[in-house]
Amino acid sequence: MNKKVPMRDGYGKALLELCEKRNDVMVLDADVAKSTRTVWIRDRYPEKFMDMGIAEQDMVGTAAGMALAGMTPFVSTYGVFLSGRAWDQIRTTVCYNNLNVKLAGAHAGISVGPDGATHQALEDVALMRVLPKMTVIVPCDAEETRKAALAMAERKGPCFIRFGREAVPVVTGEETPFEIGKARLCREGTDVTVFANGAMVYEALQAAESLTEEGISVQVIDMHTVKPLDEESVIRATEETGCIVTAEEHQIAGGLGSAVAECLVRNHPVPVEMVGTEDTFGESGKPEELMCKYGLTAEHIAEKVRKALSRK
Amino acid sequence: MTTAELIRMSRIIRSDILTMIHKAGSGHPGGSLSAADIMTALYFGDIIHVDPEHPNWEDRDRFILSKGHVAPVLYSVLARKGFFPATELWTLRKLGSILQGHPHREFTPGLDCSSGSLGQGLSISNGLAVAFKKQNRNNRVYCLLGDGELQEGQVWEAVMTAAQHKLDNLCAIVDYNHVQLDGTTEEIKDLGNLAAKFHDFGWNVIQLDGHDMEQITAAFRMAEAYKGKPTVLIAETVKGKGVSFMENDCNWHGNTPVEEQLKQALREINGADDE
Numbered sequence: 001m002n003k004k005v006p007m008r009d010g011y012g013k014a015l016l017e018l019c020e021k022r023n024d025v026m027v028l029d030a031d032v033a034k035s036t037r038t039v040w041i042r043d044r045y046p047e048k049f050m051d052m053g054i055a056e057q058d059m060v061g062t063a064a065g066m067a068l069a070g071m072t073p074f075v076s077t078y079g080v081f082l083s084g085r086a087w088d089q090i091r092t093t094v095c096y097n098n099l100n101v102k103l104a105g106a107h108a109g110i111s112v113g114p115d116g117a118t119h120q121a122l123e124d125v126a127l128m129r130v131l132p133k134m135t136v137i138v139p140c141d142a143e144e145t146r147k148a149a150l151a152m153a154e155r156k157g158p159c160f161i162r163f164g165r166e167a168v169p170v171v172t173g174e175e176t177p178f179e180i181g182k183a184r185l186c187r188e189g190t191d192v193t194v195f196a197n198g199a200m201v202y203e204a205l206q207a208a209e210s211l212t213e214e215g216i217s218v219q220v221i222d223m224h225t226v227k228p229l230d231e232e233s234v235i236r237a238t239e240e241t242g243c244i245v246t247a248e249e250h251q252i253a254g255g256l257g258s259a260v261a262e263c264l265v266r267n268h269p270v271p272v273e274m275v276g277t278e279d280t281f282g283e284s285g286k287p288e289e290l291m292c293k294y295g296l297t298a299e300h301i302a303e304k305v306r307k308a309l310s311r312k
Numbered sequence: 313m314t315t316a317e318l319i320r321m322s323r324i325i326r327s328d329i330l331t332m333i334h335k336a337g338s339g340h341p342g343g344s345l346s347a348a349d350i351m352t353a354l355y356f357g358d359i360i361h362v363d364p365e366h367p368n369w370e371d372r373d374r375f376i377l378s379k380g381h382v383a384p385v386l387y388s389v390l391a392r393k394g395f396f397p398a399t400e401l402w403t404l405r406k407l408g409s410i411l412q413g414h415p416h417r418e419f420t421p422g423l424d425c426s427s428g429s430l431g432q433g434l435s436i437s438n439g440l441a442v443a444f445k446k447q448n449r450n451n452r453v454y455c456l457l458g459d460g461e462l463q464e465g466q467v468w469e470a471v472m473t474a475a476q477h478k479l480d481n482l483c484a485i486v487d488y489n490h491v492q493l494d495g496t497t498e499e500i501k502d503l504g505n506l507a508a509k510f511h512d513f514g515w516n517v518i519q520l521d522g523h524d525m526e527q528i529t530a531a532f533r534m535a536e537a538y539k540g541k542p543t544v545l546i547a548e549t550v551k552g553k554g555v556s557f558m559e560n561d562c563n564w565h566g567n568t569p570v571e572e573q574l575k576q577a578l579r580e581i582n583g584a585d586d587e
Contacts, residue, residue, distance in 0.1 A: 047446070057432075065441070068436065073439075092426070092427075
């Protein structure tokens with residue numbers, strides 16, 4: 001059984017490492033520092049932390065100014081408010097200026113649970129993916145989140161990372177490689193490829209395990225970078241297995257499923273099935289109840305795998 | 313420059329603004345003209361420290377044009393300062409030009425930030441000012457805001473941030489021309505007592521005539537000397553200043569003078585002998 005850790009812990013750890021090493025890093029939050037773990041920076045490196053109050057648009061603009069002065073600001077708040085409320089600031093001030101601003105959307109996905117639909121970011125990846133210059137990363141566990149945040153600090157230009165609230169199984173280790181824009185093979189398989197990201201990587205691995213009993217061999221690939229998409233890996237995997245399932249804790253429209261489909265229809269059309277939320281908001285409930293109701297479990301992935309195979 | 317020289321320069325800037333918008337076939341003359349004296353004083357009155365030979369000089373002061381639609385006044389000032397040849401001004405808004413309809417940092421030498429979506433410049437200026445303090449640098453930050461733009465909520469978020477962090481290396485200027493695209497600010501969304509608002513939010517407030525060169529340069533110097541709080545210059549201005557038929561008329565917010573109108577406007581700005 002894998003140990004469960006919230007991904008935001010990985011984000012907080014990365015920020016601590018960065019603040020220890022670098023003078024140019026600043027950490028900004030919008031009154032949710034305990035939730036995003038930036039409180040660890042506030043307590044250890046108060047001179048590198050700014051609580052901007054409940055003002056997401058101003059926070060993004062302030063970070064842009066810091067980047068113009070040569071700093072590397074990390075901007076953290078809930079994914080809904082960062083990607084939605086400050087979208088124009090991210091578009092016109094951060095991306096159009098091509099600034100070195102790092103955006104972290106916490107509490108993303110439906111697994112935020114009881115807070116309900118207002119706080120469940122199911123559109124953030126789509127909103128960020130359409131912006132020129134933007135890099136979009138959806139890590140699968142706390143360790144990958146840590147590595148992704150460190151990699152963002154090294155990368156020039158705007159980056160967005162999103163992660164959930166709940167503790168999720170850790171499926172990668174310290175030695176597991178991570179590179180922005182390079183898909184990571186998690187499990188070999190020959191009949192079908194599942195491209196998953198976020199918490200759905202673990203679900204995909206569970207699905208692959210259970211499907212072996214039906215004699216179905218499933219390849220699982222961690223597509224932690226939605227933009228720029230590792231098209232080479234998508235096409236290569238598709239050539240190997242001939243059918244695809246995508247899985248994300250996000251709406252299907254505009255997310256990973258769309259990104260993979262856009263690549264395949266132009267390069268190598270094959271049957272594609274998608275796991276994600278439909279054209280709907282979420283609601284209040286326990287995280288696991290919601291993941292089940294909205295079709296985001298290993299069983300749902302397995303069902304789509306069978307369907308994709310039947311269309312092959 | 314002496315006050316007389318600044319006034320002469322402001323005429324060149326105003327002529328540039330009208331000529332470039334006329335040649336472009338579109339643009340925003342009203343707010344460019346109301347800000348012309350402020351911008352002339354800032355760049356030619358020995359206020360902002362920049363170096364046209366080294367546009368990316370690290371220790372330069374920064375200027376953020378929050379009301380990005382008045383790009384023509386900034387472009388003219390940058391050209392006349394020597395950041396690029398004045399002939400570039402006549403390419404405004406054309407395909408391939410270094411002078412986009414709204415400012416784009418990566419295209420124009422001397423431009424510190426892209427802008428055009430209103431209400432964002434003060435936050436950006438705050439970020440620069442915070443960074444300069446963290447870096448123990450003495451650079452100052454100037455930010456020009458429109459009055460209509462103050463209807464954007466983000467401006468007031470930023471007003472609070474600047475006060476909270478005591479950004480005395482920041483000087484905001486409100487080009488208070490009382491006219492926006494659809495009408496007067498008073499009839500659309502009244503700003504009320506603007507000086508009292510900034511004061512209550514914790515700012516040092518200086519009110520001045522935004523067309524009086526001596527008042528403008530004096531205000532900038534007072535702002536620089538003031539410590540412990542950010543300063544705002546509330547500059548009373550006239551939209552379309554200097555051209556009789558454009559003054560105080562919201563229809564000239566984003567309208568283009570035709571040939572005859574341009575001739576008359578240049579006559580009014582420069583006197584008949586300059587035609």
